[in-house]
Amino acid sequence: MTTDAHSETPGTPLLSVRSIEKSFPGVRALSGVSFDAARGEVHALLGENGAGKSTLIKIVSGVFPPDRGEVLVDGKPVDLARPDDARRAGIATIYQELLLFPELTVAENIFMGHAPRAGLGRIDWRAMHEKTNALLASLEIHDLQADRVVGSLSVGNRQRVEILRALSQDARILIMDEPTAALTEYDVTRLFDIVRKLKARGVAVIYISHRLDEIFAIADRVTVLRDGAHVATKRVADTDAAELVQLMVGRRIESLFPKITVPIGKPVLEVKDLERRPLTRSVSLTVRAGEIVGLAGLVGSGRSELAQTIFGVTPADSGEIRIAGRKVDIRSPAQARSLGLAYVPEDRGTQGLVRPMSVRENFSLAALGKVAFGGFIDRGAERKLADDGVKRFAVKTSSLEQIAGKLSGGNQQKIVLGKWLANEPKLLILDEPTRGIDVGAKAEIHRLMGELAAQGLAILMISSELPEVLGMSDRVLVMREGRIVAEFSREEATQETIGAAMMGSHDNAEKAA
């Protein structure tokens, strides 16, 4: 641990959380959770969605007070009634949704609310820029200018701006809530560099992530929460992924990727020379009944765009699509649906789920034709459809009338998936099917995918998680800059071969699909 100017006894942790309890109407969110973080320590918080991580960090960042228990900084209890109190105590939080002003510059964002002042309350722009440059230099960030407008930055760079903002307020405890959820591999590497620099400076980092490999790469210790209770705190060096998963879900997950080998049938989807610029360029691919085809590629390589072109959201300019051998011209999602296509989009909240509507209404949304007669919705049939879905996918909901947006991410994803399966599709396109959901729900979705393929459904799966691609796919296609640049059979596919094709370091003579 690094030493610094503070004069407490060396044993005092920088942040200490003691027996926190918190209840909301009807749920006990936290029951006596304790953990601590020392100077220069990266302490990971791990748990399924709904385990209480978010509640815990909201208490530590002063969003709401605990019912019982206390938070100590430098061994002294602090009263965190408001977010401002947390800021004063040196605690800064970087949420999943970055809270920046897209129209303002990097410097303005960093110093929002505490800009250096010249006389008469004017903002001292020169000092602000100098301080920004000093902050940038201190983290060795050279590709970010103080006067760039934040809206024009990549997600990775915006996140750096948030980190700089925290540092500009002299934060000594930095909480990061799933910081890598929206980052590319490269940005993740850079984020880790920054976290290591912060560590060296004596900042305590509370790191929340679903991705176990990240925890092993960056964290010193890990605390596992389950159902609002503290399960264990382990040194990362003393544990392994299997143990953490078991602690997290309270049971053994038999196999994370239960791809069953099933007989592959006739082609369901055949795409030839599909073109929709700029991100779909002369794409050809085939998906057969019972087959899971993984579509790998970097963020921005055109995978989602390809899916949306096939699905008619952004109809193709040219090229050919055949469904079950028949040539079709798909101009709208409604048409794609009637042809037996289903698309579970990447962004659950904005594209998949109608969050303010009930579980029942979401389940029937893509299959209204099945529960309506002459345009009139049969309430009984609709309720049955939703009820079947809830049972089949084990959605944890208090009732069919529950507002879907209030469920956990995993349950929301099951609803989006279920909504499409209610329509009995022939081809299922899954776009990042397990992003941001916990290990238990993830395993369930993987199990479902295996079952569906066994029933003869053709599945095209877009995923940025290579282990998922490798574990679930019969074949892997790799996209780069709008083209399919490589194809691997299950046997040929490895992290290295796919990774190389994604990055473009691969030999271009590789057979294109």
Place this chain on the structure above:
Amino acid sequence: MSEIPLPQTAKRVVPWWLLRHETMLAVILLLALIVLGGLNSRFLTLDNLLNQGRLTTEVGLIALPMTFIIITGGIDLSVGSIVGLCAILLGYSWKNFGFPLPLAICFSLLVGAAAGLLNGIVITRVKVPPLIMTIATLALYRGLAEGISQARSVRGYPEWFYFIGQENLFGVPAQLWLLLIAIVVSAIVLDRTTFGRTLYAIGNNETAARFSGLPVDRVKLIIYTLSGLMAGLSACVLVSRVTTTRSDMGIGYELDVIAAVVLGGTSIFGGVGTIWGTVVGLAMIQLLKNGLALTGVKGDATIVVIGAVLILSTLVASSLQRRRDGV
């Protein structure tokens, strides 16, 4: 948070707080009726109430499709101007083109629907925000009406035409029957059909509605066309009631209509609202106007009261919603 039991009313199609909002509005309406009735003996008579129903029909007919539109998160500000345009064309085509009156009525309804369709086409194809598009056509349609009429009014319609605007059918003003039928049909469409469900889905999350294969653009075209058509119908009823056609007819209707819809609990941000709420909102505004006028309150003061009621109801609605969201 998924384990929180919801109140019983959540078993209904609409969120419970909205039901609360309508209930609350109905209670206020009832109180206002009692107070105003106590102040003036002429207010709470069947004759007066039926007459108020007659007067509110023109706004009411337009408020129904407006409820649909606002539920999708859109708005139609051109309805008042469409009323003016249709009224003028009704008179003009009868007098100047020599159309028989039934044909003139059909023509004016057709023009109303076409005016609405134009709004819908530009909104869905060119993606112009509804607010901008309908502000533009608010000016455009009114300008057309004034240009065609050349400030001349048309009067002297045949006697049978005044039936719908002035006579009674089974003791109830004839146009009120029209409104009642429109209310029942709209309520059933909104509450029971896939069309109604699509409206809510668009208002709550248009992208997800589109990605779910719902015919978003077609539905929007239909509701804006319907809005124009109902504005045309409203124009016919209005001309029949006041026996004359002028180009300034329907000025300011859009505000009365939107006020009634919003007062009835339909969220201006879309996704939430019912026909019953709109009906209560309509009744509230009309009866407040009438009751206050009968009690001797001057016109300006009446508008102030209505403005205050609107603000109050919005405040209560948003506080109810905040409680629901647990913020």
